Amino acid sequence: MKMEIPKKAAEIIEELMAKGFEAYAVGGCVRDSVLGRIPEDWDITTSARPEQVKQIFPRTVDTGIEHGTVTVLMDQEMFEVTTYRVDGEYEDHRHPKEVTFTASLEEDLKRRDFTINAMAYNPQTGLVDIFHGMEDLKRQVIRCVGDPGERFDEDALRILRAIRFSAQLGFSIDEATKAAMSERAESLRQVSAERIRVEFVKLLISDHPERIREACVLGITRVIMPEYDAIVGVAQHTPNHIYDVEEHTLIAVKNIAAEPALRLTMLFHDFGKPVVKKTDGDRDIFYRHPEVSAKMCREIMRRLKFDNHTLEKVYRLVKWHGLKYLPNDISVRRALNRVGRDIFEEFIKVQRADISAKNPAVVPKKMRQLSEKEDIYRKILRRGDCFEVKALAVNGKDLIEAGISQGPILGAVLERLVELVIDTPEFNEKEKLLELANQVKSDPTIFNEKEYFFEH
Known part of the structure; x- marks a missing residue:
């Protein structure tokens, strides 16, 4: 199959290959391209080491160089270029203790979360799909690469990401993957609130936010938002x-x-x-x-x-x-x-x-x-009706000059005047409001705010 790669991303891949290295577009951009979606980012994976990538391209940023990632700037665009790697032991259910660079694309793809995110592509080789991501895209299934328990032990956030991808794509989740998610839901407590928030909001604004229900069934909301379980x-x-x-x-x-x-x-x-x-x-x-x-x-x-x-x-x-x-x-x-x-x-x-x-x-x-x-x-907006303090015909300075004290009483009087003008718009004249303000000053309860009511 042939895939359209943006010009700048294609130039990076071509330049790396011209220098004798392997290079591929990888992950979500490949998945979205196959699905006919417009990728948000184009990530590139390569056999070149970070220092070699920096030698090849004049403008780079060390965004995650300890994990092999260098951001390459092409004009105003930025592309993450990451060296093939094998992750070491995960001690916190989130980050590997260390990474080892490798020359093997298969080893790099093996560490990724889901099969649909473990595909790579370049124009010369075509699609590299070692873990049958294309088959899972056709079946509309979210399935872990290799053993799901190991994938979630490595990075607990993947548990929530599985629900998020399911909601965004409208896919079901593979049964073995679901079972591992449920078994390891408690490990989400070790993931930062910020990372949980990002994934949760993506789930919520997806085409299928109702997939939150599946997160509840699997015990995920019990960990990240127990208030949901209560309803x-x-x-x-x-x-x-x-x-x-x-x-x-x-x-x-x-x-x-x-x-x-x-x-x-x-x-x-x-x-x-x-x-x-x-x-x-x-x-x-x-x-x-x-x-x-x-x-x-x-x-x-x-x-x-x-x-x-x-x-x-x-x-x-x-x-x-x-x-x-x-x-x-x-x-x-x-x-x-x-x-x-x-x-x-x-x-x-x-x-x-x-x-x-x-x-x-x-x-x-x-x-x-x-x-x-x-x-x-x-119609109220078009007419310019008064319904807030800043639209009154008097302001705090006017009331102070009229003898109204500063501080909380001043604010309370202004709010009472708004209540009166809301009910009777013709009161919104300076002289009338100053007269009413003096009445409020003498008896602050004279124009009490009306109670509001709620639907049950």
Whole structure:
């Protein structure tokens, strides 16, 4: 078979071969090319030692030279070139204690994780497929190279990678490989949170995020995210639901755009339900579950070392996902004030995905109402209605000049003024607001914030 290799990668392979070395495109780029996908990176493996690669190419970076990897720069593009190697003993289920360079391509391919990632190609030799990766691609199977137990003992992260590849490609996992994954799931505790996070997010934004269920069955989530296991089989006897919490969650995850923050929100949005669940007669009640889910989500994301921006965005979306508001101007302005203009577009997407996973009997009406709310939201933005402090006709300086104290009282007064303007937009005039501010100052409870409510 003939494979199209990008010009710069082909030049590296040709130059290495011209100097008397073997060189191949290897791994994921070969797999994706066979599948008709566009590879993200083109990795190259060679019989040349790192110092020989550095002599051949004028611009290189020692990105992992102790493991044989040199990054070759071709104009603005970068390509990892790695010497054939045999890995030594693995002491931490993640990294080999030492590596030994070899002249054998077969020995190099033998150390790789799955057969579909253990193929190599160059234009002269064609495809090198010692471990029947092509056959497994046709069968749509994820299978370890050699003994699966040994592969996972070498690198425990491969356990999660198997699920991730299964989700990305829509492939099943070979039974022997699955058995070894289940037996060694506990070894994932020795893998860094950052590496777990990267693989987990790739799984979540794949075409088949529902494969998380298989990770649960194999005991993987019990190690990396036990909160997921807690939602399995939790019934929801309410008019809004016919699915248990896990099934509802997986449908909702599948029905939202494959963006990390959105998929994470749908995964976490009901994690609090098992914690707050109460049953009254034949009906289940999940009072205040969004706040509990949000707290759990924050703990999980901190544990997995997510960046603060993503963490806070997901936390807020989870916290407000069940906010009940009516399709009228005042109610939508209140929702905007609570949720925040910056994430309101995502908030609508989250509510739409949540509704899509409810009882089909209630979905059409709820979807119509959400569309009405979305239309009102867009009209509010076009009109420039006030629903937040920065849109008030007065600011903190105005209130200070009017005799309102600085500090917490000042902020509280501004928030109360927003509440009043949300209900009565014509109040958003400087003189009227200063008059109202003095009333609030004398009695801070006079315009108490209205309570918000959540879907159960």
